[in-house]
Amino acid sequence: xxxxxxxxxxxxxxxxxxxxxxxxxxxxxxxxxxxxxxxxxxxxxxxxxxxxxxxxxxxxxxxxxxxxxxxxxxxxxxxxxxxxxxxxxxxxxxxxxxxxxxxxxxxxxxxxxxxxxxxxxxxxxxxxxxxxxxxxxxxxxxxxxxxxxxxxxxxxxxxxxxxxxxxxxxxxxxxxxxxxxxxxxxxxxxxxxxxxxxxxxxxxxxxxxxxxxxxxxxxxxxxxxxxxxxxxxxxxxxxxxxxxxxxxxxxxxxxxxxxxxxxxxxxxxxxxxxxxxxxxxxxxxxxxxxxxxxxxxxxxxxxxxxxxxxxxxxxxxxxxxxxxxxxxxxxxxxxxxxxxxxxxxxxxxxxxxxxxxxxxxxxxxxxxxxxxxxxxxxxx
Ligand code: 13P
Ligand code: SF4
Numbered sequence: 001x002x003x004x005x006x007x008x009x010x011x012x013x014x015x016x017x018x019x020x021x022x023x024x025x026x027x028x029x030x031x032x033x034x035x036x037x038x039x040x041x042x043x044x045x046x047x048x049x050x051x052x053x054x055x056x057x058x059x060x061x062x063x064x065x066x067x068x069x070x071x072x073x074x075x076x077x078x079x080x081x082x083x084x085x086x087x088x089x090x091x092x093x094x095x096x097x098x099x100x101x102x103x104x105x106x107x108x109x110x111x112x113x114x115x116x117x118x119x120x121x122x123x124x125x126x127x128x129x130x131x132x133x134x135x136x137x138x139x140x141x142x143x144x145x146x147x148x149x150x151x152x153x154x155x156x157x158x159x160x161x162x163x164x165x166x167x168x169x170x171x172x173x174x175x176x177x178x179x180x181x182x183x184x185x186x187x188x189x190x191x192x193x194x195x196x197x198x199x200x201x202x203x204x205x206x207x208x209x210x211x212x213x214x215x216x217x218x219x220x221x222x223x224x225x226x227x228x229x230x231x232x233x234x235x236x237x238x239x240x241x242x243x244x245x246x247x248x249x250x251x252x253x254x255x256x257x258x259x260x261x262x263x264x265x266x267x268x269x270x271x272x273x274x275x276x277x278x279x280x281x282x283x284x285x286x287x288x289x290x291x292x293x294x295x296x297x298x299x300x301x302x303x304x305x306x307x308x309x310x311x312x313x314x315x316x317x318x319x320x321x322x323x324x325x326x327x328x329x330x331x332x333x334x335x336x337x338x339x340x341x342x343x344x345x346x347x348x349x350x351x352x353x354x355x356x357x358x359x360x361x362x363x364x365x366x367x368x369x370x371x372x373x374x375x376x377x378x379x380x
Contacts, residue, residue: 033318069285228252
């Protein structure tokens with residue numbers, strides 16, 4: 001069980017063991033994920049696969065919703081077929097509001113589950129049922145429930161990157177696109193917060209808001225690998241470059257950043273900042289959109305552990321990488337890989353998600369700016 005201690009800032013750090021992702025052969029191991037990533041198709045194969053998928057989407061009256069971290073082919077296909085590429089907040093909104101009865105969610109499992117919870121009567125298909133997330137894996141329901149039981153005085157705020165069962169224990173769900181606003185709102189109401197599972201995102205929000213937050217100790221295995229020492233060296237080579245970072249990155253990385261934001265936030269910063277060179281600390285799947293939207297600008301990947309010879313993650317999520325044209329074509333043709341969530345769980349897990357969606361909609365209206373979708377970028 002966890003050990004805990006109180007710091008001067010009333011933040012309690014709770015240490016949990018992360019599951020062992022390195023165990024070769026385990027269904028959730030990174031090796032298993034990489035082993036399931038197919039070879040890049042040839043140009044002719046790529047075109048044929050895209051045609052097959054587009055035909056299936058039409059036939060099934062389905063829409064493809066993709067995250068910015070999946071393969072560029074899937075991102076392009078989603079847009080070409082009337083679907084969406086976006087961050088996890090906008091994926092949730094779009095899936096809920098779209099008229100299609102079948103949603104095809106290219107991303108990781110929690111994104112498919114969120115779509116199902118918001119639209120229980122729709123069919124949710126994912127290219128890979130085993131595409132998971134280290135944050136989700138590192139926050140098992142029983143331990144998390146016990147943690148909540150120990151702190152009944154706290155408002156439970158969970159990141160979207162969690163299972164449906166963990167969400168069912170929460171008062172609020174947030175994504176990185178709205179976490180700061182939600183926690184500020186709760187702090188203004190005098191609430192003490194129990195936060196899970198990303199400790200870097202939680203620490204960032206705690207520093208920015210000064211809220212009283214009790215943290216779960218999870219990390220994203222991709223963002224956790226960025227190295228400040230190497231980043232400073234890279235910045236010295238490109239003194240005019242601005243650093244853009246996702247808040248799942250460690251605090252030493254965020255301290256060097258010129259802009260911190262969700263995937264959509266990073267895209268907006270790259271569009272709006274005057275600089276022409278950027279070093280980007282997030283999954284390198286975002287490079288596709290960064291480069292296509294900003295053809296005159298240069299984007300460099302922030303360094304992960306070691307140099308290229310020893311690079312452990314190379315800043316790409318193994319589970320996002322499992323999404324492929326080949327896998328999606330096969331699944332659509334065979335009719336498999338639907339996401340099912342227990343009806344009772346749907347009912348309970350929907351509350352924190354609805355709360356977030358209502359809050360962000362109201363906030364956008366109140367600000368009279370940035371509401372809805374920013375063309376080609378996503379939610380404001
Ligand atoms: P965004 O909500 O910023 O798209 O992030 C989702 C995610 O999984 C980041 O690793
Ligand atoms: Fe999870 Fe990190 Fe992959 Fe996002 S990039 S899905 S947080 S493991």
